[in-house]
Amino acid sequence: MISKAQFQKEIDLIIANAIREDVGDGDHSSLSCIPSSAKGKAKLLVKDEGIIAGVEFAKQVFAHVDDTMKVEVLIEDGTKVKYGDIVFYVEGASQSILKAERLVLNAMQRMSAIATKTKKFVDLLEGTSTKILDTRKTTPGIRALEKWAVKIGGGENHRFALYDMIMLKDNHIDFAGGITNAINKTKAYLKDTNRDLKIIVEARSLKEIEEILESDGVYRILIDNFNYEDTRKAVKLIGGKCLTESSGGITESTVRKYAECGVDYISSGALTHSVYNMDLSLKAV
Structure with missing residues (x-):
């Protein structure tokens, strides 16, 4: 099996490549209408049920995009969740939150589905x-x-x-x-x-x-x-x-x-x- 260091390298590459793919030369939707000084707060909302996965990955994504963002985790990876649960809050520059949003959601939605299916087999x-x-x-x-x-x-x-x-x-x-x-x-x-x-x-x-x-x-x-x-x-x-x-x-x-x-x-x-x-x-x- 690969080492923890090798695995983390793979995660770092995934984040860097996904941001490159999604953001390119800039998130012009946000840049055009939201001041760089604007601050915001968002919540990760569950609209389904199963096993949540990707919380720790999301924290790494936010840190990669903007290491001044703060994440308050309410529900940890591997926990059973239901409709209406709030998994975490993220707070910081509004532009940064929006830049990270799609990668966080894409990854967590798929990771949670896989974790949920795996738990059924277990x-x-x-x-x-x-x-x-x-x-x-x-x-x-x-x-x-x-x-x-x-x-x-x-x-x-x-x-x-x-x-x-x-x-x-x-x-x-x-x-x-x-x-x-x-x-x-x-x-x-x-x-x-x-x-x-x-x-x-x-x-x-x-x-x-x-x-x-x-x-x-x-x-x-x-x-x-x-x-x-x-x-x-x-x-x-x-x-x-x-x-x-x-x-x-x-x-x-x-x-x-x-x-x-x-x-x-x-x-x-x-x-x-x-x-x-x-x-x-x-x-x-």
Whole structure:
């Protein structure tokens, strides 16, 4: 996994790029009718229900735009909210508040939707030892925000990107000439390049799991698109020799049944690619 410093760098890049994209050479709507000396105050209003996420990100956005702005947080990230709740107040230069408004809302609406969906999965797994994971099926350019939201919702992050973990999927295996070849080449590569990366290998059948288990050094086996019966067989076959992860079209209606098969993790791209933004607004007070 990436370090906290690397993650913060991603957040900083997202903020800088989003402000560049949205503001360009100036917020002329505000510049044209609001004096630079004008002061204002606004509230983040909830017009929906779910898990709020992005409060800490919003604070960073406001600080980036104008470090003299003050934010009073009433509701922290990860809290269940309802229609009419006020999450925070922000106070400072009116032009600065308006410059930051759209980025704050866009990010918080999506992050809150992801956190809300993740919390539903977490609740469905309650009482089992299985943990829910996100995937790389994220919106290009804002992966750090979406993975942050998964954590806020109680889930866990899979690898961040291609560089922080080895994941040998079907195409890698086929291009490499089979599972054993792929694993052996990967271990040689890690040794030659002096890298310490965990190895996950995808299995498409029980036979492939048997072949994976013949090699040492595999951190986790991805049990991909198995039915419940074969998933139980796979978990028994692996027998604690490495961690297990189920994936492949797992939904809210099936996640509990897969967890009851005994897997350590379930990964779901739906946490980030199939959500409806929470309705939030930033209103002057």
